[in-house]
Amino acid sequence: MYDKISLIGMGLIASSMAHGIHRHGIARSLVGYTRSQQTREVACELGLVDHMCNSLEEVVEDADLVVLCTPVRTFGQIARIIAPHLKPGATLSDVGSVKSYVVKSVAPHVPANVHFVPGHPLAGTEHSGPRAGFAELFVNRWCLITPLANSPKEPVERLAEFWRILGAQVDYMEPTHHDLVLAVTSHVPHLIAYSMVGTADHLHRVSKTEVIQYSAAGFRDFTRIAASNPTMWHDVFLSNKEATLDILGRFTEELFSLQRAIRTGQGDQLLEYFQRTRSIRKGIVEAGQDTGAPDFGRIPRQQET
Amino acid sequence: MYDKISLIGMGLIASSMAHGIHRHGIARSLVGYTRSQQTREVACELGLVDHMCNSLEEVVEDADLVVLCTPVRTFGQIARIIAPHLKPGATLSDVGSVKSYVVKSVAPHVPANVHFVPGHPLAGTEHSGPRAGFAELFVNRWCLITPLANSPKEPVERLAEFWRILGAQVDYMEPTHHDLVLAVTSHVPHLIAYSMVGTADHLHRVSKTEVIQYSAAGFRDFTRIAASNPTMWHDVFLSNKEATLDILGRFTEELFSLQRAIRTGQGDQLLEYFQRTRSIRKGIVEAGQDTGAPDFGRIPRQQET
Numbered sequence: 275m276y277d278k279i280s281l282i283g284m285g286l287i288a289s290s291m292a293h294g295i296h297r298h299g300i301a302r303s304l305v306g307y308t309r310s311q312q313t314r315e316v317a318c319e320l321g322l323v324d325h326m327c328n329s330l331e332e333v334v335e336d337a338d339l340v341v342l343c344t345p346v347r348t349f350g351q352i353a354r355i356i357a358p359h360l361k362p363g364a365t366l367s368d369v370g371s372v373k374s375y376v377v378k379s380v381a382p383h384v385p386a387n388v389h390f391v392p393g394h395p396l397a398g399t400e401h402s403g404p405r406a407g408f409a410e411l412f413v414n415r416w417c418l419i420t421p422l423a424n425s426p427k428e429p430v431e432r433l434a435e436f437w438r439i440l441g442a443q444v445d446y447m448e449p450t451h452h453d454l455v456l457a458v459t460s461h462v463p464h465l466i467a468y469s470m471v472g473t474a475d476h477l478h479r480v481s482k483t484e485v486i487q488y489s490a491a492g493f494r495d496f497t498r499i500a501a502s503n504p505t506m507w508h509d510v511f512l513s514n515k516e517a518t519l520d521i522l523g524r525f526t527e528e529l530f531s532l533q534r535a536i537r538t539g540q541g542d543q544l545l546e547y548f549q550r551t552r553s554i555r556k557g558i559v560e561a562g563q564d565t566g567a568p569d570f571g572r573i574p575r576q577q578e579t
Numbered sequence: 580m581y582d583k584i585s586l587i588g589m590g591l592i593a594s595s596m597a598h599g600i601h602r603h604g605i606a607r608s609l610v611g612y613t614r615s616q617q618t619r620e621v622a623c624e625l626g627l628v629d630h631m632c633n634s635l636e637e638v639v640e641d642a643d644l645v646v647l648c649t650p651v652r653t654f655g656q657i658a659r660i661i662a663p664h665l666k667p668g669a670t671l672s673d674v675g676s677v678k679s680y681v682v683k684s685v686a687p688h689v690p691a692n693v694h695f696v697p698g699h700p701l702a703g704t705e706h707s708g709p710r711a712g713f714a715e716l717f718v719n720r721w722c723l724i725t726p727l728a729n730s731p732k733e734p735v736e737r738l739a740e741f742w743r744i745l746g747a748q749v750d751y752m753e754p755t756h757h758d759l760v761l762a763v764t765s766h767v768p769h770l771i772a773y774s775m776v777g778t779a780d781h782l783h784r785v786s787k788t789e790v791i792q793y794s795a796a797g798f799r800d801f802t803r804i805a806a807s808n809p810t811m812w813h814d815v816f817l818s819n820k821e822a823t824l825d826i827l828g829r830f831t832e833e834l835f836s837l838q839r840a841i842r843t844g845q846g847d848q849l850l851e852y853f854q855r856t857r858s859i860r861k862g863i864v865e866a867g868q869d870t871g872a873p874d875f876g877r878i879p880r881q882q883e884t
Contacts, residue, residue, distance in 0.1 A: 454784060
């Protein structure tokens with residue numbers, strides 16, 4: 275598909291891509307670069323790529339596909355450094371969770387003979403780092419590609435095919451719309467989960483042990499979300515400020531309306547609301563984005579050990 | 580353990596108890612009652628109990644343990660009806676998610692020769708009804724018992740042993756403290772999840788299909804919580820109003836402080852906050868209340884089918 279692929283950053287997403295690229299024989303050569311010496315050593319130890327490079331300049335040399343897999347706020351500077359070293363005709367892509375910001379900070383650096391095609395695989399776990407990756411991460415997940423207005427068809431379709439081979443379904447979207455959709459399905463849910471876990475952490479009348487022991491009743495699901503990579507999420511919120519604040523405002527309105535219904539004892543309003551939200555869950559299970567197994571597929575204790 | 584057990588209500592919890600009582604041979608006789616004719620027929624079809632009774636008066640007759648398993652706001656009226664028919668020396672318990680309200684609405688009806696021992700198994704799934712039950716639901720989950728000040732030791736310990744046989748770990752708690760702990764670990768997380776799913780449902784700029792397809796990025800976890808039994812949750816919020824509003828107020832403070840940090844670009848504050856919340860997750864996995872498997876133990880697509 276691509277003769278040589280270059281991955282910049284070696285966290286959960288890049289290491290999962292590396293596993294997938296090997297498994298499906300997508301590239302003749304796969305190289306990587308990461309700023310941290312420790313991550314570089316782990317990547318070598320795990321054999322994630324054919325070669326870990328010592329500089330950004332080196333890693334993009336001769337690469338047909340270069341993918342930015344670091345936190346999004348580093349993209350601008352990396353693009354500036356690698357731009358003069360990109361191979362003519364190469365495709366530059368990324369896996370960042372926001373897209374308008376990425377287009378704004380990367381596109382101005384990209385030479386005219388290089389195709390910049392931003393992408394975002396909607397996949398992840400609460401674990402991070404090079405040891406967290408696995409080839410199946412993208413299977414049955416979506417990858418959203420947000421081509422620029424002037425992107426030629428061929429490199430966009432080749433990138434789409436690349437993600438399909440890794441197991442993903444591909445869809446195209448306009449960057450600003452992508453950021454709004456993700457604010458709803460991902461960014462605001464994460465911020466809420468962080469806030470709820472933080473609330474529990476601050477509450478002195480309830481001990482931390484109690485919160486942990488009795489978490490199975492709902493709170494547990496929030497802690498998984500709130501255990502995601504802090505640096506990555508810090509970057510996401512700062513670079514998708516507008517859509518996040520928009521959706522947060524709407525969420526707060528909804529919450530206040532339910533809060534008021536509780537305070538004033540408007541039972542019918544609560545009941546009607548709770549019945550409506552069930553239908554969305556049904557759609558998600560039907561769309562294959564979650565299992566219908568009870569308790570989110572929680573493995574019973576006996577099978578775990 | 581108990582010669583005859585009587586279950587009032589036949590939803591997820593009662594049907595799971597019925598499966599467990601059979602499996603572990605806990606009672607010589609097990610009877611049930613439910614107001615809905617349809618649920619009664621399903622319970623008979625599944626053989627959940629030895630006999631489905633036709634009235635509340637009949638179901639408690641001669642029972643050594645009577646457990647209220649209906650939504651909590653029905654408890655007061657049920658207690659008033661069954662009180663004159665309870666066997667002297669019997670234990671009356673419940674599985675309600677709130678405890679102060681239950682004590683207040685049930686205790687005044689209970690005859691002096693009956694032991695009222697409120698309980699709350701912290702277990703559930705997003706499914707409801709008699710077909711949703713399974714014997715392992717309580718395995719490795721907690722059951723909180725909130726004995727009254729004048730409860731004799733023996734019936735309390737026997738009830739604790741009953742839950743242990745069903746697989747649960749038992750702890751004792753004061754009713755008001757129980758309600759505060761559950762507001763943090765369960766009630767407010769549910770209200771937040773309902774609000775977030777409702778927000779997505781109202782947003783016309785993002786289609787329902789988009790929300791459903793791209794839900795794997797975080798939103799999915801909220802929809803599971805927001806798919807829980809609407810009637811049960813409506814009752815929970817109305818009967819644990821004080822603690823819910825208290826914790827909601829604190830949550831909103833936290834959320835607003837993060838929102839302000841995003842608006843004003845205070846990256847350090849966000850990063851520090853997100854790092855702190857990770858430690859609680861670690862505690863939950865260590866306490867065996869969740870698996871450390873990535874993505875909440877999500878079963879890869881290939882294994883599902």
